[in-house]
Amino acid sequence: MRLVKARIKGYKSIKDTGYFDIERTKTIFVGPNESGKTAIFQALQRLNPPSGVMPFNPLRDYPRSDYDRDIARGGIDPSAFTVVECHFALEPSDVALLPPGFGNATYVVGRRLDNSSWHRIDGGPRHLTFADIDKDLDRFSAHIDKNFKKENPSAPADDIPSNDLLNVLGLMNAEDRIDADLSKRLSSWMKGNLVYVDEGGAEEERYKRLKDQLAHVELGERSLNVCRSLLPKFVLYSNYLKVRPIIHLRKMAERIDKDLMEDAEYDYGNKCFLKFLGFTANDLAITGEISKADIETDEELREYMDRLDDRKYRLNAASIRLTEEIRGIWNPDLTKPEASTLEIDVDGQYLKVVVKDELGVKVELDQRSEGFQWTFSFLVVFFAEADSKHDNSILLLDEPGTSLHALKQAEFRNTVTKLSEKNQTLFSTHSPFMIGANELEKVRVVEMTDREAGTMVCTPETATDYAALLPVQEALGFDIAQSMFSNGKNLILENLTDYWYIDTISEMMRSAGVPALDKDIVIMPVSSTGKIAYFATIMHAKKLRVTALSDSISEMHKRDQERLINAVGVRHVIRSRDFIDLEIGAPTLEDLMRETLAAIAKSELGWDVAQYVTSMPNTPILKIFDDRMGNEYTRMKLTKAFMNWARSKTDGFASLTPDEQKRFKNLIAEMNASFKD
Numbered sequence: 001m002r003l004v005k006a007r008i009k010g011y012k013s014i015k016d017t018g019y020f021d022i023e024r025t026k027t028i029f030v031g032p033n034e035s036g037k038t039a040i041f042q043a044l045q046r047l048n049p050p051s052g053v054m055p056f057n058p059l060r061d062y063p064r065s066d067y068d069r070d071i072a073r074g075g076i077d078p079s080a081f082t083v084v085e086c087h088f089a090l091e092p093s094d095v096a097l098l099p100p101g102f103g104n105a106t107y108v109v110g111r112r113l114d115n116s117s118w119h120r121i122d123g124g125p126r127h128l129t130f131a132d133i134d135k136d137l138d139r140f141s142a143h144i145d146k147n148f149k150k151e152n153p154s155a156p157a158d159d160i161p162s163n164d165l166l167n168v169l170g171l172m173n174a175e176d177r178i179d180a181d182l183s184k185r186l187s188s189w190m191k192g193n194l195v196y197v198d199e200g201g202a203e204e205e206r207y208k209r210l211k212d213q214l215a216h217v218e219l220g221e222r223s224l225n226v227c228r229s230l231l232p233k234f235v236l237y238s239n240y241l242k243v244r245p246i247i248h249l250r251k252m253a254e255r256i257d258k259d260l261m262e263d264a265e266y267d268y269g270n271k272c273f274l275k276f277l278g279f280t281a282n283d284l285a286i287t288g289e290i291s292k293a294d295i296e297t298d299e300e301l302r303e304y305m306d307r308l309d310d311r312k313y314r315l316n317a318a319s320i321r322l323t324e325e326i327r328g329i330w331n332p333d334l335t336k337p338e339a340s341t342l343e344i345d346v347d348g349q350y351l352k353v354v355v356k357d358e359l360g361v362k363v364e365l366d367q368r369s370e371g372f373q374w375t376f377s378f379l380v381v382f383f384a385e386a387d388s389k390h391d392n393s394i395l396l397l398d399e400p401g402t403s404l405h406a407l408k409q410a411e412f413r414n415t416v417t418k419l420s421e422k423n424q425t426l427f428s429t430h431s432p433f434m435i436g437a438n439e440l441e442k443v444r445v446v447e448m449t450d451r452e453a454g455t456m457v458c459t460p461e462t463a464t465d466y467a468a469l470l471p472v473q474e475a476l477g478f479d480i481a482q483s484m485f486s487n488g489k490n491l492i493l494e495n496l497t498d499y500w501y502i503d504t505i506s507e508m509m510r511s512a513g514v515p516a517l518d519k520d521i522v523i524m525p526v527s528s529t530g531k532i533a534y535f536a537t538i539m540h541a542k543k544l545r546v547t548a549l550s551d552s553i554s555e556m557h558k559r560d561q562e563r564l565i566n567a568v569g570v571r572h573v574i575r576s577r578d579f580i581d582l583e584i585g586a587p588t589l590e591d592l593m594r595e596t597l598a599a600i601a602k603s604e605l606g607w608d609v610a611q612y613v614t615s616m617p618n619t620p621i622l623k624i625f626d627d628r629m630g631n632e633y634t635r636m637k638l639t640k641a642f643m644n645w646a647r648s649k650t651d652g653f654a655s656l657t658p659d660e661q662k663r664f665k666n667l668i669a670e671m672n673a674s675f676k677d
Helices: 037-045 064-072 130-151 161-169 180-192 202-230 249-258 268-277 281-289 298-330 370-385 406-422 437-442 466-483 496-511 529-541 558-568 589-605 610-615 621-632 635-648 658-674
Strands: 002-011 014-016 026-030 082-089 106-112 117-122 233-237 246-248 341-347 350-356 362-364 393-398 425-429 443-447 456-458 489-493 521-525 545-550 573-575
Touching: 002 037, 014 037, 026 037, 026 406, 026 437, 026 466, 037 082, 037 233, 037 393, 037 425, 117 202, 130 161, 130 202, 161 180, 180 202, 246 249, 249 281, 268 281, 268 298, 268 370, 281 298, 298 341, 298 370, 370 406, 393 406, 406 425, 437 443, 437 466, 443 466, 489 496, 489 529, 496 521, 496 589, 496 635, 496 658, 529 545, 529 558, 545 658, 573 658, 589 610, 589 621, 589 635, 589 658, 610 621
Parallel strands: 026 425, 026 443, 233 393, 393 425, 489 521, 489 545, 545 573
Antiparallel strands: 002 014, 002 082, 082 106, 106 117, 246 350, 341 350, 350 362, 443 456
């Protein structure tokens, strides 16, 4: 099964994240320090953790600011408070194990603060409620009472089967579900009174109908148990345990056998290493203790040689596998000579890992960079556990690859993608290099703008914390920088909001069959007016075709204006104001759609400035928003509201006013034409 949605409440910095969606393969969580990324992963892990993970502890885990009110004073009941709730989509292999009717079902699981859990199936066959059987039970019990009295005329008046039924039912409301336990007790009561049912009549049919309905409840309970058995483990890696490159085998074997280390994690990386190799420390230690002086017969000699050869061949095979895997991250271009080779060598009681470079020089692993050692340790630990912990598991990787160089992180991103093909993977990061420009739909932003509200999870489009969004913005910037000198046609814009407007409106025009921005034109926001000349000049010097769109060319330094026009030509400098049929002092791109933005601001954000937009036609619309809405207004909020509105419109471009459509048609046509001369 596959995790599709989750929600966390009442855990450390988290009051209530709200429901957040999880992608099919990998999901990327970004956010600043102390925003709650690790807390989210820790809470998720406790839904179905591997052995050894500490359970919820209200004293340690519940939000400290609310502890006195909710826990110490009994404000909430831990046995009724769900901390983590997860929704799982069933895969075809899961559905095959269930009765018919569960093809579109969702398995929902929750774990409460007292570590009890609950589960249900949504979207499968409808749950049986008391209202579904109430009337049939009344008629059936009345029929039984009547026949019981006929056969037992001397029985006390209150000694009738329906009284037993009342004891079974207790206080039931119409909407209450019939669970498996109640179903069994009702079935037992019915079967015990079957002798009082007239054969061949309506009550026998009623009996069969009730029996089938109650059997369906038990079938649903068995389906729940099947789903429970399929629930994946949540495996959290918050710190990849380091493999020590030189191991004294006998000492390690003694530590393990006698459990001498108080720190259980001290030898964990090395134990995973030996597990990956297929040996125990004791196996290798015994082999290292044998010498020729201990061999007396030819048979002992052959056995000794076979043991050495077996060890040698298996270590060689492991060396080859590790070399291939680490090259996939460290040196993905295997045609280059600098691809390193790993060798695993055992000499007596010492096992060590050495790295042979392109010159043939061998150095111990601990003399290579921290990033190289981290990559090696990660691969060893992961592959060693791949046959156990990682089987049917969801991987939670907390800030992987922090010691890797930026380009190595980008390469490791591909490794995470490969892992996620077998194991659904969630990972957190601060690094823009761990986020691909084509993966923005996989990003979830973790932010805590208000301690009272706590940690929240949202998409980049709905996030409001600039610090949380920074890795996403930097990822976009890095992608732009990488492609800057490879695109034939480049449209430079002043800022990110202009990019969103042009891109969104162009897609609306394309969907409406109206000539849109040519698809081979790359849009590049540069964050400020002053940078337009800088970017345009460099790109033009590289023989790339460039057009600049600006709201404020006149605000540039005179030297920058001259440099821009001399570099790209007047034909390639487009001003927003030239497409606005109003006399506005310092217009922006938003002034091309004043009426629509005013309406969107009111419907999406509750900002009612329409009357001022109408009565002040010569005032820039952004100034109107700034003057009238004060601190509540930001340009980013307005742009996001426009994008949300655009996604909700089925008529797309036609939703703009006729004048606005005309302005954007002219603007887009001018942009396209600027690249044709």
